[in-house]
Amino acid sequence: MKRSFLLVLAALVLQLAMADLFAWTWEAGYGEPRSIDEALEGPLTFFGLVLGGPLATTFAAVAVYCAQRSPRPPWARAGFAALAFPLLLVGGFATHVLLCVAGVW
Amino acid sequence: MNAPHEPASRRTALAIVFALVAAAFAIALLAADRPRLRRPAAPDGARRAAFAVRDVVPPFQQWGTRAFTLPTLRSAYEHVDYLTLPDHEDAGKSAFLARLGPLLDANEHVDLFVLAHTNTCVEWVETLAASRRERLRLVYNTGCFDLAEREQWLRLGADAYVGHVGLSASSVFYVAFLRGWVRGEPLEHLASEGNAFTHRMLATIACFGEVDVDRIAAQSRAEISGNASLSVDGGRR
Numbered sequence: 001m002k003r004s005f006l007l008v009l010a011a012l013v014l015q016l017a018m019a020d021l022f023a024w025t026w027e028a029g030y031g032e033p034r035s036i037d038e039a040l041e042g043p044l045t046f047f048g049l050v051l052g053g054p055l056a057t058t059f060a061a062v063a064v065y066c067a068q069r070s071p072r073p074p075w076a077r078a079g080f081a082a083l084a085f086p087l088l089l090v091g092g093f094a095t096h097v098l099l100c101v102a103g104v105w
Numbered sequence: 106m107n108a109p110h111e112p113a114s115r116r117t118a119l120a121i122v123f124a125l126v127a128a129a130f131a132i133a134l135l136a137a138d139r140p141r142l143r144r145p146a147a148p149d150g151a152r153r154a155a156f157a158v159r160d161v162v163p164p165f166q167q168w169g170t171r172a173f174t175l176p177t178l179r180s181a182y183e184h185v186d187y188l189t190l191p192d193h194e195d196a197g198k199s200a201f202l203a204r205l206g207p208l209l210d211a212n213e214h215v216d217l218f219v220l221a222h223t224n225t226c227v228e229w230v231e232t233l234a235a236s237r238r239e240r241l242r243l244v245y246n247t248g249c250f251d252l253a254e255r256e257q258w259l260r261l262g263a264d265a266y267v268g269h270v271g272l273s274a275s276s277v278f279y280v281a282f283l284r285g286w287v288r289g290e291p292l293e294h295l296a297s298e299g300n301a302f303t304h305r306m307l308a309t310i311a312c313f314g315e316v317d318v319d320r321i322a323a324q325s326r327a328e329i330s331g332n333a334s335l336s337v338d339g340g341r342r
Contacts, residue, residue, distance in 0.1 A: 022168070030164035030189070045172045057129075061122050068118035071109035081125060088129035096133050096140075100284065101173060103180040105140035 001070045004080060007063035011056040011087045018052025018094065049098035057091030060084045136309060138281050138302065145180035146289040146338040153242075153337070154184035154212040156205050160221035161190055161197075170220055174283065181287035181337050184212060190221070198229045205230070206237065214242040216337070217263075220279070223248045227257045238262035243292070243335060245282065247275035255330035265292055265331035271324035278303045278327055286337055293333040300326050 025044045028036040036044075067080040099105050113121070134140065155178045159170045167189050178185045188204050190197040208215050219226050224246070230238060239262040246254065252268035259266060267282070269275045281302040285295045304322040311318050 026164040026168035030167045041168065041171060042175060045168075057126065061126055064125060065118050065122045068113040068121055069115070071112050073110050077113065081121065085125060085129065088125055089132060092126070092129040093133035093137065096130070096137055099140070100138070101176045103145050103176065105142060 001067060001072055001076075001080075004063045004067040004070065007059050007066065008080075008084050008087065011059035011063065011084075011091070014056040014059065015052040015087065015090050015094075018048040018056075021048040021051070046098070046101070049094050049101075053091055053094030053098045057088060057095060060087040060091060064088075138284055141284055141288055143288045145177075145287045146336075148181065148183040149338075151183065151338070152211070152213045153182055154186070154208045154215045155182040155218065156208050156215060157185075157187045157218040157220060158201060158226070159187075159189045160224060161192060162222075173280070174218070174220065177283050177287055178218075181289075182216075184208060193224070201226065201229055202233065206233065209233070209237040209240045212240065215240050216243040217241060217245070218283075219244065219246040219248065219251075221246075221248055223250055227254045227261070230261055231257075235262065243267070243286075245279075247273075247279055249273050249275070252328055252330075255328075259331050263331065265329060265333065265335045267292065267296065267327055267329050269324075270326045270328065273325035274303060274307065274321055275325060275327070277306045278325060282327070289336050289338045291334050291336045292329050296327050296329050296333075 021044060025036070025041060025048075028034070029038070029041050064081050064084050067077050067084075070077070112118075157174050157178060159167055159174075171187060171189065175185065175187050178187075186204050186208055188200060191200060205215070205217070217226075217230075226246070230241070241258075241261065241263045243265050244258050244263045245267045246258075247269065249269060249272045252270050255266045255268060269278070278299040282295050282299040285298060286292075290298075300322070303325050304318065307316060307318045307321055307325075310316055
């Protein structure tokens with residue numbers, strides 16, 4: 001279970017990093033004066049979406065799997081899955097946005 | 106000391122993970138535009154360009170508009186330019202004309218995306234020579250009440266104009282519209298699909314608070330003037 005908590009924490013950190021990177025990018029890009037090159041905005045946004053999307057989703061999914069495979073009571077495993085679900089939701093949405101702006105779907 | 110519990114089998118654990126991930130993606134997709142499996146219409150050497158212009162809004166909106174618009178347009182146009190206006194006065198007008206002019210000179214068609222609140226871009230374009238303006242093909246304008254400019258845009262040379270009726274939630278419509286447009290779908294289809302998408306999104310938002318869905322959707326409705334069968338690649342696919 002300890003490994004599961006570490007993985008879910010890592011997923012949370014990745015999604016917070018995504019949000020922080022976005023906020024930094026729009027402040028640096030559209031604050032006065034502009035402090036990053038326009039050409040960097042796109043790659044930084046893509047990078048943020050990769051962190052908070054597929055990468056965080058993978059971490060959260062592996063965390064749920066490890067929790068299910070641990071010798072804990074069923075209610076504890078169900079509780080852990082409920083804890084991880086918001087991360088999967090944000091990860092799913094970020095992955096969808098990433099695939100949209102990448103022109104995949 | 107409690108006896109340890111039996112862990113879930115590998116198959117059960119995988120099934121639970123799969124169900125959770127699938128549920129998360131399903132909810133995310135319901136809250137956004139659907140996946141589109143049709144590929145964007147590649148430029149294939151066609152000399153068509155797109156110019157998108159964003160007005161002065163909070164940094165979050167400026168960044169978000171550019172992050173969505175630029176890669177989406179690049180998937181279907183040989184030349185793309187994107188401008189965030191410095192202001193709505195002379196500096197904005199100068200920057201707008203300085204970027205639009207060369208695109209009109211160098212391309213057969215230029216599609217203009219005015220991603221701005223109620224605006225006066227039509228007056229700026231009016232100052233360009235008629236020989237340059239006639240290369241304008243599609244003009245899409247998110248501005249509230251800017252459907253009223255339809256006659257002006259068509260008179261200036263645009264083949265088609267898409268604008269919104271009233272005080273609109275055009276940013277919702279724009280997401281579905283642009284994603285369909287770059288995939289070669291004709292305007293008439295995009296307008297009806299985009300209007301339906303806007304209504305659906307407003308209905309979703311209404312689940313979390315009091316929203317007059319029908320009134321806002323009616324005000325947000327987009328209408329086409331000019332060539333309603335226009336598509337980004339001229340219907341070649």
